[in-house]
Amino acid sequence: MAASLAPECNEIKEKYDTCFLKWYSEKYLRGNTSSNECEELFSKYKACLSKTLKEKGIDTMLDDVRKGNKELDAEFLKR
């Protein structure tokens, strides 16, 4: 799995990615789209990452790009 931008988050990221990939291939692709059991690991990973995103100013760049991306959801979150 690829590394994290924040080296201190690599360990929790690895755990989360492994959990997600297992869920994705064994459950999600087989039609069980209701739950995601990796939520707890993901919260920890996000908490770890958020510090670096702030420090490097990436969080404000993300806010900007998200504003310009709203039409994507309208187009792709439907069938």
Place this chain on the structure above:
Amino acid sequence: MKVFSSACTFNYSWEEVSTANWRKYCPWNDKSTHVVGVDTLSRTIDSRTGILRTERLITCSQSVPQWVSSLFGGDATSHVYEVSYVDPVSKKVTMSSSNLTWSNVLNVRETVIYKPSVSNPASITDFNQEAKITALCGGWQKIKNKVEEASVERFSQNAIRGREGFEAVLEMSRRVFSEQRELNKEKLQI
């Protein structure tokens, strides 16, 4: 604006491709070494459609050609924002990426789609990629053209490397999955 597009097929099922796609930039891929980090920012499942929406931050060590960075300054690290949608029913992955770094100079918007091939949906997956590249620096059209051309050139080089690297990831994923299945079978027999 300049448009770069490419299409190819992978001799793997859509399920295999869409799974391996999550680890396209892992150590098995020795061709996309410019990608140094992949972080997931958010992940939700649309309750109505079951579509999985994911936001990721891709960190690259190589941003633009040397002469561009000497014109505009900046360091060698750049970030890309990617939002993807997986529709497990119609079997389609759509990924849209745009650059976060240099966004006041250059806008690169890439759209990638993976879906089962019409001719052999069970074992072949179609890949379509399109990038729209627009230089935003005010003033000289000549410089804008030069920046766009250099970006398209870099983009197409990375696209070829990306495809080769992804083939390696697909091959390794299939091998690992089948080994895992064998292991599970042995466990059941014992």
